[in-house]
Amino acid sequence: MSTKPSRVHMAMGFDPDDDVTLNPETASLLERRDRVLGPSYRLFYREPVAIESGKGVWLKGVDGRDYLDAYNNVPVVGHSHPAITEAVTKQLSTLNTHTRYLTEPVIAYSERLLATFPEELNRVTYTCTGSEAIDLAIRTARHATGNRGLIISEHAYHGTTVAASGISPSLGPNNPLGEDVVTIPSIDTARIPADQIATKLAADVREAIARLQKSGAGVAAIILDSILSSDGVQVEPAGFLAPLVDIVHEAGGLYIADEVQPGFGRTGNWWGFERHGFVPDLAVLGKPMGNGIPIAALVGTTEAQEQFGDAVRYFNTFGGNPVSIAAANAVLDVIEGEELRQNAARVGAMLLEGLERIGAADDRVLHVRGAGLFLAMEFVDAQGDPDAALAARVVNGMREEGILISASGPAAAALKIRPPLPFSEQNAEQLLETLERVLPR
């Protein structure tokens, strides 16, 4: 491969300069891909996975192997779920148009979606991706408050647009923060005592507010994942985010909950902020919303949205189209019909217990944590420093054993386990048994 040595690679990702022997089908796809796709693409794993089909929690490789998917939250109800295919097919053969005409599906779905939220969150605007929704949340908050400043976590990831990447420092040093963006330290639940986390976080946010007020930007919003994902899947003690609502309101800003990863039942609740016991002004929904058919949304209070809505029209060509809505509606059907929130809570608790058992027996495991089917196991070396190399070895070792997970956190030293919600107890057992075999290597 002729990739330039200066290229920035992804933690855990494929590096063409590594000495990896690929199977012929994978090597052929990789060669064709390198001739046509843009140079900003990256692949997962030291040895990339080439996929042919998917069903439930399983992906079938072009190498003929079955891979247990313990990572993807987009196929929230499982890969290739027939209920999604049926709903999309039916709508696609009937009508697919935009929201400048009246169509019934977007209205009926909105009524149903909003019923899963606290009643204050009573208006929804559709986009196609979480990036677009967070970007719209920024525009909305700046209009609502008249302020510019945004407060984020120092290892946040919120998306790929100019504005969303400007609040995504986890993209690395070549990706500049946006103007009027200030960071608070990553919440480190592995190292800070549980009873000090909320207090420290509140103090950090007050300091960030002071910086934005001093600079003249003022506070438009604080934006946090309701499970702090790129910061290393920080989840407990539930409740530590709640005090920030009043703090940011006092400063004239809004609270934007990024629900792209925790939302749609993953934690056992519909929404991650429920775990923390607060109501945000705006909530950003994405990845799992249509089980892979692009759809995302901004949900919020009327008060938070009306200044923007009065001043500027917003039209997203594909946003809220009847086909994406049909997929999203079928997702709600399946989450409810197959009791997937309940399954996430039950199997998640079992996984957490298993990970804790494994961690208790291994000095290299600093911390195990999780909420529903969103879990992490954090590694340290003999000096107690984050051990990203071990995390990478485990992630790639699990991939060799046919189980797909990834890593997360400022040092990329925490395993990230986030499977589709139909993940069964048997799947969980397989993951735990495999981890017990891979970890000692």
Place this chain on the structure above:
Amino acid sequence: MSTKPSRVHMAMGFDPDDDVTLNPETASLLERRDRVLGPSYRLFYREPVAIESGKGVWLKGVDGRDYLDAYNNVPVVGHSHPAITEAVTKQLSTLNTHTRYLTEPVIAYSERLLATFPEELNRVTYTCTGSEAIDLAIRTARHATGNRGLIISEHAYHGTTVAASGISPSLGPNNPLGEDVVTIPSIDTARIPADQIATKLAADVREAIARLQKSGAGVAAIILDSILSSDGVQVEPAGFLAPLVDIVHEAGGLYIADEVQPGFGRTGNWWGFERHGFVPDLAVLGKPMGNGIPIAALVGTTEAQEQFGDAVRYFNTFGGNPVSIAAANAVLDVIEGEELRQNAARVGAMLLEGLERIGAADDRVLHVRGAGLFLAMEFVDAQGDPDAALAARVVNGMREEGILISASGPAAAALKIRPPLPFSEQNAEQLLETLERVLPR
């Protein structure tokens, strides 16, 4: 309706304060919609259209009426085309995942898509919307050039993200231009003699470059629709955009062609820049790409993309997923199989001739123009000033007669006619006959 009087409405759009009697089904949908959708939504037409189904160039209203679609470019191969439904259904029941695994569909489609471009444009990156693609083009151009400045038309529309809306002054006075964005005057092919347009445009761009260089921002890119759409569908004389490539290159910037509206065969060519006889550094594709399944892309030279690609990874969760790709591939199948580019050229020429005939007989018609199935008729009042009120009357009059069009341009005084590409000669005759009846009213 309790909409606040300060609310900014859309030209030609529904205003709840207007005295309009709606049919009961439409009124009921509108009332439900107003309770759940965000306040930034707007509806087309004085009397909104509520749609139940679509087929080919026809939409069926909840009022039981058939509407001839002479406006929508998203359903480029026609509403509810069975080839798209079949392709999406098949892929959706097999696999839908992301580009951090290797999958064959995105590679095979990229090879096919790039074959429609000049060979210099040899890499493609997928997004879900044109807004995301133009936003990525901005990030890409800034990395490639080390400059910040963007040159756009003063009535441009390029999208809805913070960065894309910052280069979309047509969104109105409450939507601020981005930093380091400078505008050139709208290209007015109705009023400037044809042989002076290229010269004036080049001079305007040189002046914009001088402003950006003086401010220290430098020139990252010029961004123009290859048919200047929101500027009033400015198309002729073909070639007037070509000299700008060298001018912007000399200043160290890139040329970004926005192909979201003209692309995918509408002009009779695959791409709007072909009409003008030049090759851009980056081309942004959107709306028609998947016939309504969200997919968009940035196509460009390796040179333009490699600095960004090396420095920053780009991952769009749904971008390039196999299902969106299946839709996009089926779109190419149908455009080729049904010879829709040829149809666009033939029926477009017929429409243009008909509009010119109608215009020649009516003093209020200042100018008629078009390229393929993208046409405009511009109105003036007795003083020779743009007559937006007449355009609105005609657009709403056509809607009453069951034909859907819109208006465009800085003064919203030009009809915008942009039907799905299977628009037939018979459809064109119906449109022309109806316009002849509506126009004198």
